[in-house]
Amino acid sequence: MASLKTKYLGLELKSPLIVSSSTLTGKVDAIKKLAEYGAGAVVLKSLFEEDIRGTEDIAVTEEIQPGTDLWVQNVGMEKKPASYLAFIGEVTRQVDIPVIASINCHSLEDWGDYVRYMKEAGASAVEINLAPMAEDVSFRSQDLEKQAVKLASRLMKELSLPLAFKIGSNYTSLPHFTAELGHAGVEGLVLFNRFWQPDINIEKMTFSTGIPFSAESELAETLRWTGLLSSMIKPQISASRGVHTPEDVIKLLLAGATTVQVCSVLYQKGLTYLQEMRETLENWMDAKGFATVDEFRGRVKTSLQQRREFYRQLQYTNPKG
Numbered sequence: 059m060a061s062l063k064t065k066y067l068g069l070e071l072k073s074p075l076i077v078s079s080s081t082l083t084g085k086v087d088a089i090k091k092l093a094e095y096g097a098g099a100v101v102l103k104s105l106f107e108e109d110i111r112g113t114e115d116i117a118v119t120e121e122i123q124p125g126t127d128l129w130v131q132n133v134g135m136e137k138k139p140a141s142y143l144a145f146i147g148e149v150t151r152q153v154d155i156p157v158i159a160s161i162n163c164h165s166l167e168d169w170g171d172y173v174r175y176m177k178e179a180g181a182s183a184v185e186i187n188l189a190p191m192a193e194d195v196s197f198r199s200q201d202l203e204k205q206a207v208k209l210a211s212r213l214m215k216e217l218s219l220p221l222a223f224k225i226g227s228n229y230t231s232l233p234h235f236t237a238e239l240g241h242a243g244v245e246g247l248v249l250f251n252r253f254w255q256p257d258i259n260i261e262k263m264t265f266s267t268g269i270p271f272s273a274e275s276e277l278a279e280t281l282r283w284t285g286l287l288s289s290m291i292k293p294q295i296s297a298s299r300g301v302h303t304p305e306d307v308i309k310l311l312l313a314g315a316t317t318v319q320v321c322s323v324l325y326q327k328g329l330t331y332l333q334e335m336r337e338t339l340e341n342w343m344d345a346k347g348f349a350t351v352d353e354f355r356g357r358v359k360t361s362l363q364q365r366r367e368f369y370r371q372l373q374y375t376n377p378k379g
């Protein structure tokens with residue numbers, strides 16, 4: 059039987075399947091089930107920068123350390139960061155798979171301490187949910203990217219914890235930006251986030267929320283950039299967005315992903331679908347004679363040059379597939 063063991067962010071995972079940051083990973087019982095169904099790791103829902111503000115007045119002393127019972131008693135359970143840290147502690151005590159905490163940031167304000175608190179609370183790694191917004195015409199793309207790289211360098215210098223950056227796909231030059239993140243020491247890149255979607259109700263003529271789940275057609279962009287970047291940059295790629303079938307998982311591994319994250323499909327088909335994804339991957343590997351994931355990761359049967367040309371193609375001329 060094929061082994062799905064995978065090394066990601068320096069962690070030993072029993073499978074390359076990771077359940078994305080979302081409410082799917084918000085309860086201990088659900089996480090236990092996900093571990094049983096084959097998740098190699100889970101990413102907890104993000105702690106948002108807004109949640110952190112308002113806890114600045116809490117003194118951290120030798121006794122009152124984040125994540126401890128004393129901390130929770132002192133700050134009160136209504137403070138989200140405190141309950142978040144307590145939740146990390148609870149989950150890590152009850153499951154034997156790595157638990158990746160997630161923190162959202164849109165500014166560079168000094169919330170880096172929380173990454174350390176997450177580590178102290180038991181997180182195996184932290185995913186930085188990077189979501190800068192160019193809010194008006196004064197924002198220059200290169201400034202936003204520079205800020206992100208600066209943040210990465212600072213976090214990498216200050217913390218000894220595996221970090222992944224989860225980004226959206228709207229960057230002008232993903233190869234340059236992601237390579238810079240790699241030079242700053244970022245070990246993993248989650249490509250890509252799918253952000254909250256705005257919509258308008260035309261009957262009521264009011265704002266509404268768009269569809270929260272991805273469509274299968276969104277896989278192609280994830281595949282393109284996983285394929286292209288995995289041969290160019292140092293960080294490992296955790297492919298995310300538009301993964302709806304076990305075959306999608308295999309495609310992304312063939313394109314060079316180290317791990318693959320799933321979210322929408324588990325909301326739509328239930329947590330047990332993860333088991334089907336894992337089993338189909340194992341069966342495919344057995345049928346192809348692969349004993350480990352490393353034996354086929356990034357191994358589409360073409361030259362590196364042909365591969366790059368294929369993923370770079372944007373126009374419907376001379377298809378290279």
Ligand SMILES: Cc1cc2nc3c(=O)[nH]c(=O)nc-3n(C[C@H](O)[C@H](O)[C@H](O)COP(=O)(O)O)c2cc1C
Pocket residue numbers: 078079080081103104105160187224250251252270271272273298299300301319320321322323
């Ligand atoms: C209900 C819901 C909540 C989510 N919350 C977060 C979050 O807190 N942090 C984050 O980084 N991504 C969050 N996401 C994005 C997912 O982690 C994932 O990146 C996205 O849905 C794309 O993957 P998919 O195509 O497999 O759904 C959320 C997605 C959904 C549907």
